Amino acid sequence: MSATDDVLFLPIAELGRRYRDGSLSPTTVTRLTLERIERLDPTLNAFITVTAERALAGAARAEEELRGGLDRGPLHGVPIALKDLVDMAGVPMTCGSRILADHLPERDAAITARLEAVGAVLVGKTNMLEFAYGIVHPDYGQTNNPWDRSRTAGGSSGGSAAAVAAGLCFAAVGTDTGGSIRIPASYCGVAGLKPTYGLVDLEGVFPLSWSLDHAGPLARTSDDARLLLEALTGRSFVLEREVRGLRVGVLRAHAGGEEVEAGVHEVFERACAALHEAGAVLADVEVPDLDLADAALLNVLLPEASAVHARWLSERPGDYAPATRTQLELGFAVPAVTHVRAGQYRRHLSRQFARVFGEVEAILTPTAPWVAPHEDPAVAGDEGAAEARRTGxxxxxxxxxxxxxxxxxxxxxxxxxxxxxxxGQDGLALWLGGRLEELLGSVRLPPGPG
Incomplete structure (x- = not known):
């Protein structure tokens, strides 16, 4: 990797320091970012739309403001990407589907407006599984993994995760309905947060399942993810404490299982050992009835998604990828009583986790049972259930x-x-993520073209 490209892998805080001491400028960094996108994205397929002119204009504005003494905060002049289900006025928003291939939003989403207000440079809209529903639409294709381009970057926020991992932006927004931020983060080796439900405003974000949907940050480190979350919410999530004495629950039901690859289990056990050596107090924990979560997730997700798509499914069924259409049709077959019982189970599950959090401060599991596969499994299949078992x-x-x-x-x-x-303890999750990154030395850059 060249010294020029090294700039594109700086921590956001360090990039900001260099902007403010004059050794780097937003215009220079944005040009380098766009050049890298042009060079690497043909093989990664991480972007659906690159907003080069808008980004350069935003970078020039940020540069002028910083020189004039107007400082909008840590993301001022920093190249950021948005998943292509977040509205950006006048920029195509496709949701990775032929259904919305010609859609031009008239207004910015709340997320977009917040990022504009803090001076972030928006470089483009990232690729995603069709309507965030677990299937690649052939018009857009799979996002490939920066660590192995024969494998998927994950779904449905794979474009955001791959772009961050490959240095095509410093951070990106994704959405998560059953693991769609965290699974791509796992596969691409970056940090991805599904925040507390409702913390990030979803106005102007196309829904998959309105009671399950979350939007949140993907970044190369937990600290960078924190800075993006602070920009999205206007809140501070800085936390200062020690690992020593931290009570961590090890959810053994999700640490193992026949689907968990040996290498995943080994990494998890090393992390537990590192926390123990640093003084954390680890204890095995159990969550009653956790095994019912797989079915409950689908019994909420499927009918809510089908309700969103009912008109298009009736009028334009051939414009969906065939597997997406099949999943949408399945949603109409879920009985209302089953959907209601899934809602009752959600409240029960929340109480069970709350009980566990009376004993520990955080819970640790693997994110996914395996490393990145060659293709994303269907949401409603057995592999899809296994993939999302720990996130859903x-x-x-x-x-x-x-x-x-x-x-x-x-x-x-x-x-x-x-x-x-x-x-509400998002700051604790991000703080502990940062400590694990330090203890494990796990923040690395992918190999391949640089």
């Missing part, structure tokens, strides 16, 4: 959950660790 419960409860890179498994591919904390 936290969409049902709405509790914050962060994936960080914990090391490397089969083929030298990244392995994610998931940190879950009580609702």
């Amino acid at each position: 419960p936290h969409n049902l409860t709405g509790f914050p959950a962060l994936s960080v890179n914990g090391g490397f498994g089969a083929g030298g591919l990244p392995v994610g660790l998931q940190i879950v904390t009580p609702p």
Whole structure:
């Protein structure tokens, strides 16, 4: 990797320091970012739309403001990307589907407006699975993994995760309905947070399942993810404490299982050992009835998604990828009573996790049971259920959950660790993620073209 490209992998705080001491400028960094996108994205397929002119104009404005003494905060002049289901006025928003191929939003989403207000440079809209529903639409194709381009970057926020990992932006926004931030973060070796439900405003974000949907940050480190979350919410999530004495629950039901690859289990055990050596107090914990979460997730997700798409499914069924259409049709077959019982289970599951959080401060599991596969499994299939088994419960409860890179498994591919904390304790999850990154030395750059 060249010295020029090294700039594109700086921590956001360090980039900001260099902007403010004059050794780097937003215009220079944005040009380098766009050049890197042009060079690498043909093989990664991380972007659907690159907003080069808008980005350069934003960079020039940020540069002028910083020179004039107007400082909008840590993301001022920093290249950021948005998943292509977030509205940006006048920029195509496709949701990775032929259905919205010609859609031009008239207004910015709340997320977009917040990022504009803090001076972020928006470089483009990232690729995603069709309507965030687990299937690649052939018009847009799969986002490939920067660690192995024959494998997927994950879904549905794979474009955001791959762009961050490959240095095509410093951070990106994704969405998560059953693991769609955390699973790509795991596969691509970056940090990805599903915040507390409702923390990030979803106005102007196209829904998959309105009671499960979350939007949140993907970044190369937990600290960078924190800075993006602060920009998205206007709140501070800085936390100062010691690892020593921290009570961490090890959810053994999700640490193992026949689907968990040996390399994933080894990385997880190393992380537990590192926390113990640093003085954390680890204890095995159990969550009653956790095994019912797989079915409950689908019994909420499927009918809510089908309700969103009912008109298009009737009028334009051939414009969906065939597997997406099949999943949408399945949603109409879920009985209303089943959907209601899934809602009752959600409240029960939240109470069970709350009980566990009376004993520990955070829960640790692997994020996914395996490293990045060659293709994304269908949401409604057995592999899809296994992939989301560790992430989906936290969409049902709405509790914050962060994936960080914990090391490397089969083929030298990244392995994610998931940190879950009580609702509103997003800062604790991000702080612990940062400590794990330090203890494990797990923040690395992918190989290949640089």
